[in-house]
Amino acid sequence: MDLFAIEDVTKRFADFTALDRLTLKLPARRLTAIIGPNGAGKTTLINVATGALFADAGEVHFKGEAITRVPVHDRVRRGLSRSFQIMNVFARLSVLENILVPVLARQGRSSGAFHPVAREAEAAQEARAILQEIGLIEQQDTPAGVLSHGDQRLLELGIAVAPRPELCFLDEPSSGLTSVERAAVLALIRKLSAEQRTTFVIVEHDMDAVFALADWIVVLNRGQLLAEGTPAEIRENRDVREIYLGEEALP
Amino acid sequence: MTTPRASAATVIALVAIVAALFVLPWIAGRYPIYLVMHILILAVFSLGFNLLFGYTGLLSFGQAGFFAVGAYGCAKILLVVPNLVLGIAGGVALAGIAALLLGALSVRHTRIYFSMLTLAFGMVIYSIAWKWRDFTGGDDGLVGIPRAALEIPGLLSISVSAIERYYYVVVVIALVAIFVMHRLVHSPLGLALQAIRDSETRAAFAGLAVRKYRLVAFTIAGVYAGLAGALLPPLENTVTPPIAHWTTSAEPVLATLLGGIHSFAGPIVGSVLFFVIKDVIVRFTEYWLIWFGVIVVALVMGFPEGVMSVFTRRRRSARRQPAGTASQST
Numbered sequence: 001m002d003l004f005a006i007e008d009v010t011k012r013f014a015d016f017t018a019l020d021r022l023t024l025k026l027p028a029r030r031l032t033a034i035i036g037p038n039g040a041g042k043t044t045l046i047n048v049a050t051g052a053l054f055a056d057a058g059e060v061h062f063k064g065e066a067i068t069r070v071p072v073h074d075r076v077r078r079g080l081s082r083s084f085q086i087m088n089v090f091a092r093l094s095v096l097e098n099i100l101v102p103v104l105a106r107q108g109r110s111s112g113a114f115h116p117v118a119r120e121a122e123a124a125q126e127a128r129a130i131l132q133e134i135g136l137i138e139q140q141d142t143p144a145g146v147l148s149h150g151d152q153r154l155l156e157l158g159i160a161v162a163p164r165p166e167l168c169f170l171d172e173p174s175s176g177l178t179s180v181e182r183a184a185v186l187a188l189i190r191k192l193s194a195e196q197r198t199t200f201v202i203v204e205h206d207m208d209a210v211f212a213l214a215d216w217i218v219v220l221n222r223g224q225l226l227a228e229g230t231p232a233e234i235r236e237n238r239d240v241r242e243i244y245l246g247e248e249a250l251p
Numbered sequence: 252m253t254t255p256r257a258s259a260a261t262v263i264a265l266v267a268i269v270a271a272l273f274v275l276p277w278i279a280g281r282y283p284i285y286l287v288m289h290i291l292i293l294a295v296f297s298l299g300f301n302l303l304f305g306y307t308g309l310l311s312f313g314q315a316g317f318f319a320v321g322a323y324g325c326a327k328i329l330l331v332v333p334n335l336v337l338g339i340a341g342g343v344a345l346a347g348i349a350a351l352l353l354g355a356l357s358v359r360h361t362r363i364y365f366s367m368l369t370l371a372f373g374m375v376i377y378s379i380a381w382k383w384r385d386f387t388g389g390d391d392g393l394v395g396i397p398r399a400a401l402e403i404p405g406l407l408s409i410s411v412s413a414i415e416r417y418y419y420v421v422v423v424i425a426l427v428a429i430f431v432m433h434r435l436v437h438s439p440l441g442l443a444l445q446a447i448r449d450s451e452t453r454a455a456f457a458g459l460a461v462r463k464y465r466l467v468a469f470t471i472a473g474v475y476a477g478l479a480g481a482l483l484p485p486l487e488n489t490v491t492p493p494i495a496h497w498t499t500s501a502e503p504v505l506a507t508l509l510g511g512i513h514s515f516a517g518p519i520v521g522s523v524l525f526f527v528i529k530d531v532i533v534r535f536t537e538y539w540l541i542w543f544g545v546i547v548v549a550l551v552m553g554f555p556e557g558v559m560s561v562f563t564r565r566r567r568s569a570r571r572q573p574a575g576t577a578s579q580s581t
Binding site: 076089090104117 | 442452454457461467
C-alpha cells in the first residue's frame, strides 16, 4: 500500500489550472524530490496534499484513508507535516517554544489552561532533543524572529518534524541560503530521513541538491506529471531534458 | 519558556500594591475608592481584551457588547433577586454565552473583517439595549439597582451596601481575575494562542485547531468583559445604553495600547494611566476629551509598544547575559 496518493486531482485558480488531473503515488521510506519549472504546480501540490487548499476534483489518500476534505490540523495528527517556502516561524516566541507548540499539540496537551508551560517537562525534553538534532540548542531562549535566515530555515525544519510525521513535505528548504548553510540543511534532511520513520518529499530548485539527495524524482509541468524515476533515469529522460531542464541544466 | 521568574523587587512591589489596595479605605476618602474601583473594572475588561488582541492577534471593537450583557444581566437579576453572588455570576454567564455564540461566527474571519464583524455585533447589542425598552429600560436604562448582600444560602451573608465594603468585593474579584489570567497566558493554552497570533498557518501545521482556540480566547475575553460589566451596576446603581456603545469598546483598546500589548501588566498599567490622566484633566477643563486624546497620541508615539515596554526592554537586556539571550516577555 502506498503511504500517500493523489488521484486525478485538479486545482484551478480562476482560468489557471495549477494541477491538471494529476495522479501521483508515494511509497514510504523513499526520499522523493518534486521538480518542475515555475508554475508547474509544485507548491499547489504540497498545499493540496497537506490541506492548505482543497482539490476541486480528485481524491487525496494517506495511509489508505481518503483525506481530501480533512482540515490541516487533523492531517497533522494523522501524520502529515510540511515546511514553507516563505519563512514561517513563530517570530515572537523563543526557539524552544517554537518546537514546544507542535510537541504539545501532538501530545494533546495544548489545551491545559491552569499550569505553566514550564511544568511540561516531558515535552520540553523532547523539544530540546529536536533542537539538539537541528543544531539550535544554544539559541533555545532566543526569539525566533531575530535568528539568522539560515537558523530560521533550520527551525522551520525542526517545527516540521516535531509532530513526528510519517510524511513531511519540505517546500524549498534551502531557499535563500548560502552554500554552506544549504549544505548543512540538506545534510540534516538526509540524516533525519535515515534516522527517523519520516518519509520526506522535497520541492527544490537546486538541481545539484535534488540529484544528490533524492531516491526518486517527480517532474511536473503545467500541473501534469511529465516524468518520474530515479535520478539516473530522470537525468537520461529526453522529455525532461528538452522540455524542462535543458541540456546544460542537468548535473 | 513563557513562565517568567519574578524578581524579588517585583514580588515586593506586588505585595505593596495588594497591601495598599486593602488599606486604602482606611486612609482615603470615598472618591479615591470609587476611582480605584473603576480602574480595577477597566483592568479586568482590558485583560480580557488583550487575551484576544495581544495574545491571539484578534482586534475586537465589540467588547462593550459583552460588557453590557454582563452589566444588564447582573442588574436585571439584582432587581429581581437581591443577591450579589447570583447577580455577578448570572451576568458573567450571560456574557460568556453571548461571546460563545457571536464568537462562533466572528472567529471564522481575521484582521479587519474580524474587527468589523465584532464592531457590528457590539452595535447590535447597543441597539437592543437602546430599543428593547420593556427589558432594558431603553434610554432611561435600569435604575435603583441594589448593592445587594453577598449571599450564599446557608453558608454566608455579608452586607456590602456601604461603598467601602463593596470596594473589597471589587478588589478581591479583580485580583482573582488577574491571577487566573496570569496562569492562563503562561499555560500551554496561552502558548498555543501566541503561536496562532504569530502565524495561524504555521499553528495549524503544528497541529492546532486554530478556530477552536480562537473561539476559546474570544469566549474568555467575553467572560472577562462580562465580569467587568457585572461589577458596575452595584457600584453605580444604574445601567444605561452608552456602556454598550463602541466608544466603551475603545476604552480597553486605549488602556491596552497605553500600557503595552506585549506585557501581561500592560492593560493593568494602562487602566491606571487611563483614569489618572482623565481624572487630572477634568479638573482643569471641560474639554477633557481633546486633551486626553493629545496625551494618548503622545504616549503611543513615545512608547509604541506601551509604557511597560520600558520595563520589559530593561529586563530583557538584563537577562542578555554572555552565555545566553533573552526570552520573550509575555
